[in-house]
Amino acid sequence: MRAVTMIFLILGMLLVHGTNAELQRFEHPTKADGSLTALVIGDWGRKGQYNQSEVAYQMGVTAEKMDVDLIISTGDNFYPGGLSDVNDPAFDESFTKIYTAPSLQQQWYTVLGNHDYRGDALAQLSPVLRGKDGNWFCMKSYILNTDVAEFFFIDTTPFQDKYFNDPEDEVYDWRGVLPRDKYLSTLLQDLESALKESRAKWKIVVGHHTIKSAGIHGNTQELVQKLLPILEANDVDLYINGHDHCLQHISSSDSPLQFLTSGGGSKAWRGYYDWPNAKEMKFYYDGQGFMTMQIAGGDVDINFYDIFGNILHKWSASKTFFSQI
Template identity: 65%
Template sequence: MAKAGCFNRSFMAVLFLTFSLCFVSTLAKLQQIDHPLNSDSLRILVVGDWGRLGHYNQTEVAFQMGRIAEEFDPAFIISTGDNFYENGLTGTDDPQFEESFSKIYTAKSLQKQWYTILGNHDYRGDVEAQLSPILTNKDNRWFCMRSYIVNTEYAEIFFVDTTPFHDKYFTHPGHDTYDWRGLVPNREEYLSNLLKDLDSGLKKSTATWKIVVGHHTVRSAGQHGDTKELLKEFLSILKADDVDLYINGHDHLVQHIRSLDSKLQYFTSGGGSKAWRGEYDLSKEGLKFYYDGQGFMTVKITKTDADLIFYDVFGNVLYKWSVSKTHTAT
């Protein structure tokens, strides 16, 4: 199994302490993790919607991630959720953890910390299994919580549990079952506290760059479209608190949509495996780029500049976007 052998003991101790405190962190402030950097920039790989035992080109995307990462040298990797299809994990001993994660992302360049969040498919399984430090003992790259903050020298990244916002998972789940332990019957309290914590954390942040990561789309030209539950108070908080980037998965594609009334930019990186759904709206207001296929994203941030690049399943550059704190976006 893949192991990341370069994390210092004090850093891992912080991670395990955070695990023990935060299986459900709705009644306390979001836990913060400091991730030290050994570079003049923050470099991140972002992939989502991937865990399919290597099928649907997951292995091919992983190979290209490893190839790009050899030169890019990311500080860590972000998963935007739906880590294990179709129904999450059955428990901490589910072999899918190794078969869809450890045995797929084997490149030396990918042996970095993975900061992950839960998607709706993850909630169909044993949620607490994905949150458990037992998985980190199996592969110490793995880190998953419902909501938390990663602090770096150049940016603060707020990971937000978006699945419980979605009404249909509660009211019209169809044949699917969801693991709502810790969320029901207090869903409204959970969401209210989460929004308060997010708003408070963003307001207190002194970071040059503020990034929010969630599984679900806020705005999308893809099959799922906009998530109406996130267009309300959640989006208002992002705009009011000067968030630069909202990064998500859920739609199995890569895309960029710009806000027309704020500096907020929406980036979807959900092309980790099954894609090519063929349902999209290219007339979507603010749409800058759309690719209905597999791929992943790199993010490079300095004190003054941010550069984002989408790659396809062959490692080809699909799209580049840059913005400066002192210049106009290109």
């Protein structure tokens, strides 16, 4: 299966969608029955500390039980300041040597978080890292096609004004992002076009930053203003993110869109919660853990797990699809 997946990825790298190389399309095979199982983790890269190793162990146990096909990282892959370069030992110390379970030796589809931008952001995109560990795959923005769902990975860090106006004495690697306005407008246009063209059974958008969150970072207003209307207008089913170090499920009052946070890969327990609408808040856990997603035809099942493998929250949805002639 790994060899087949790599062939799909290599072929996908040759298929550039539109004029923006950030939105290349890649393919990942489903199981023989057409189903797909993914594990989702975010905010993890701390060289095993803050219970990262313990979360990784439980991820391996759960992934084996569920026969996981791929793993999604919602960003902040390496703390505190990303990677210094492609030879940074943190890559091995926080990734290869931590997620060692056989069941986790699948393709990891990752995006960059704000902490990743504080180092050499381009290092994480380099084929050098894929050469070191074939499980690793990272781009700023891209599309992953499967037979049952389409995943749109979006680079959310450049949307936030504060990283440009009030950088908190941090230096960010904006290579490939500047001029910012053009970068964001092109990304949004290409995303909107791709979503309109999509005939996927399930449309899933993945980014690092929250759109809606009761955690300490709260809503990301720039995404609420610029990204959310595009997701709602194009019938996106799930928005999956990290950034807040918690597990969370918020249901939209305005559309079927669900907001799912999986940012409990290591340091957590912020002790903060603020959400005014009790009907929207389906689940909040201020601790470490991860999320799984099973998609089979018109059914999707989401589970949130804590560090001990307990299922804290379940959510399911179904659709009826008609074949198109």
